[in-house]
């Protein structure tokens with residue numbers, strides 16, 4: 001019988017990649033190296049997979065994170081062995097915390113090379129053990145049909161876990177023995193076995209029927225609807241999450257039926273959808289919940305919480321103080337209550353949860369006219385909004401909050417917005433007003449690092465258009481290597497860069513008064529010329545002093561990569577925030593409590 005010469009590593013990687021493609025993997029992010037040759041070649045040959053190449057693995061990891069979040073489908077990430085694998089760790093942590101599907105494929109040296117002083121050899125076995133949903137060392141000990149099928153099964157399991165069963169990143173480690181090139185043959189196999197490589201297993205998936213789910217949820221819904229019926233003083237919190245339209249609609253209807261105001265996080269999408277027309281959506285709670293009287297006289301008794309932990313610390317303080325019955329609902333039962341008061345989250349499909357609760361409440365006839373509770377929240381929100389707008393109209397772009405209001409009012413419909421951590425996300429929470437422009441907001445609030453921000457935005461921009469990134473200068477500098485990928489790929493992305501020459505957020509910390517250490521160890525001014533840096537990568541750059549709106553429109557028309565830098569005054573901005581907050585609280589207390 002005729003035998004076919006093969007390289008064993010390729011039997012393994014071709015089988016694996018063929019299987020991934022057959023179940024729907026469409027993207028791979030690959031970094032250069034030698035040990036990963038079999039994986040790289042197998043992915044790059046696939047017409048149905050779009051490959052992105054990044055020389056820096058940290059960039060690659062975050063790019064894949066952005067891409068996977070925007071596409072909501074697993075993205076494969078390929079690296080060589082050694083420290084290259086560790087460069088992925090920050091992105092893996094973020095993906096773990098946010099449950100973003102990544103299939104991490106690290107090439108490794110064979111086990112006999114471990115602890116021998118062999119080059120580029122580290123212990124990669126379950127390297128990310130605290131932040132990974134599944135790990136598997138992928139071995140092909142012999143070239144039997146059984147072993148080839150087991151590689152296919154691993155690919156299927158990787159896909160299923162990462163995309164749904166326990167959504168998030170999974171790690172497959174491939175120890176490859178030399179030779180690593182496809183035409184350096186190591187074995188001979190039969191035609192039948194050879195054909196197995198390109199024959200994927202059919203994915204058999206047990207789909208849970210909605211009726212089955214409904215049955216499971218009935219007791220829960222009965223229990224909650226009983227509580228809602230007896231509690232006028234309820235709130236709906238929409239924490240950070242990329243909400244789909246069904247969930248947005250469900251939450252809005254739930255708010256109407258229950259009469260509960262929606263406290264919508266700046267990065268929750270509910271502020272920027274058609275739901276925003278409803279006054280039920282509050283956006284200024286971070287200010288009005290700062291009023292002691294408001295807290296005291298308007299304690300929440302019942303909370304339905306969707307999405308992650310809210311950005312607003314004041315909201316958390318208010319909840320601690322009110323001590324309501326808090327129901328945290330999400331697909332995986334992840335807990336988002338740093339106070340530790342809620343012991344367990346509800347593991348249930350949030351869309352179905354809304355649907356079932358609405359049905360039940362309507363059946364119980366609890367839908368009613370606006371309550372006083374609702375009116376107070378609406379009134380407080382409008383009052384702060386008016387005051388805030390008045391103050392913002394008086395200042396220019398030197399004041400960081402002004403950048404938020406100009407940005408939100410200049411965005412075209414259907415924009416994707418990535419918000420960096422530190423002050424951008426805080427200011428966005430405080431100063432982004434409601435709009436119905438259908439703005440989809442992305443963020444890295446899983447671990448809230450200032451790393452990988454530009455790379456994540458580039459990953460989103462590789463499949464969504466247009467994308468605007470709002471980021472601070474230290475975050476931008478932290479991820480400069482992303483500019484290499486931006487230049488190489490030509491991906492259109494507009495970066496609105498708030499440059500306050502260091503970590504402006506620290507100005508609001510008590511340590512700011514310790515002049516001795518504050519500047520050098522906290523603010524860390526860099527005095528770098530951002531324009532020169534960006535241009536040195538061959539990318540476009542503009543310094544913006546006013547009229548952000550015009551520059552933004554021009555940049556959007558060009559459909560290219562551009563950095564719009566705005567130099568701000570961190571101290572002025574800090575004082576401005578304080579002033580707005582204290583004036584708003586004073587006015588609110590006068591209106592609501594001194595009559």
Ligand SMILES: Cc1ncc(C[n+]2csc(CCOP(=O)(O)OP(=O)(O)O)c2C)c(N)n1
Nearest residue numbers: 422423449450472473474475502503504505
């Ligand atoms: C990877 C990482 N390193 C350090 C920190 C701590 N940190 C939080 S905010 C911040 C400063 C960020 O400065 P910048 O991006 O310029 O934003 P600004 O605060 O000025 O708005 C730092 C260093 C972090 N969150 N993540």
